[in-house]
Amino acid sequence: MSFKLRFKLVYKLLKLLKKGAEADIYLTLWDGKKAILKIRQKKDYRNEILDKRIRMQRTVRESEIISDIKSFGVRSPLVYFVDPKKCEIYIQYVDGTSVKDLSNPKIIKTCEEIGKIVGLLHKNGIMHGDLTTSNFIVQKGKVFVIDFGLAQRTDKTEDHAIDLRLFKEILNSAHAHIMEKAWISFLKGYKKIVGISRHNRVLIQVSVIESRGRYANVV
Numbered sequence: 001m002s003f004k005l006r007f008k009l010v011y012k013l014l015k016l017l018k019k020g021a022e023a024d025i026y027l028t029l030w031d032g033k034k035a036i037l038k039i040r041q042k043k044d045y046r047n048e049i050l051d052k053r054i055r056m057q058r059t060v061r062e063s064e065i066i067s068d069i070k071s072f073g074v075r076s077p078l079v080y081f082v083d084p085k086k087c088e089i090y091i092q093y094v095d096g097t098s099v100k101d102l103s104n105p106k107i108i109k110t111c112e113e114i115g116k117i118v119g120l121l122h123k124n125g126i127m128h129g130d131l132t133t134s135n136f137i138v139q140k141g142k143v144f145v146i147d148f149g150l151a152q153r154t155d156k157t158e159d160h161a162i163d164l165r166l167f168k169e170i171l172n173s174a175h176a177h178i179m180e181k182a183w184i185s186f187l188k189g190y191k192k193i194v195g196i197s198r199h200n201r202v203l204i205q206v207s208v209i210e211s212r213g214r215y216a217n218v219v
Helices: 003-011 048-072 104-123 157-174 176-194 196-211
Strands: 015-019 024-030 033-039 079-083 088-092 136-139 142-145
Touching: 048 079, 048 088, 048 104, 104 136, 104 142, 104 157, 104 176, 104 196, 157 176, 157 196, 176 196
Parallel strands: none
Antiparallel strands: 015 024, 024 033, 033 088, 079 088, 136 142
16 A cells, blocks of 8 residues: 555544644554554644744654654653654554542552653653643553653753753642652652662752742742
């Protein structure tokens, strides 16, 4: 089957899952398997040439990061196909349960594993950029991380602290009743990977970010 015919068949099977500010997410099929199609739509408020360049660069960067993180032990979906010109990525659909939808005791326990995953990302110079409990999927006891649309390569302590601050904020807003235990569990896993020195530097920077008033204090 030609690519052209395959794409025609795929597009007939689209189901919108999420319309976001960064991209639209569809459930579709790829070679008979469930897949995710991510499309970065044109932004009318940006210069047309600049907009195209930004969307293409982010599409390529996201696909590369999703593929690269497997080399240092982070579970992520497979990338099936990338079309930079159309700003589209076909990605494996991970059939599992979002951490957000787990029971409170399981969320607390899983947060340690999430901390380890984030630690591996940071240790290898990757900032996820959108750390929420919705972006971690549990499949047969294994945790996958998804949605690298805002990810970037950086070793800066402040960038890594922003990741942690966002996750802390999500715990407070979406899981307020278990926030403290879940955060402690997360930090336990994070420290195991990055070491106590790096852990402490990042946490100090989290406090600095909070003190600037860029975010509301949650503890």
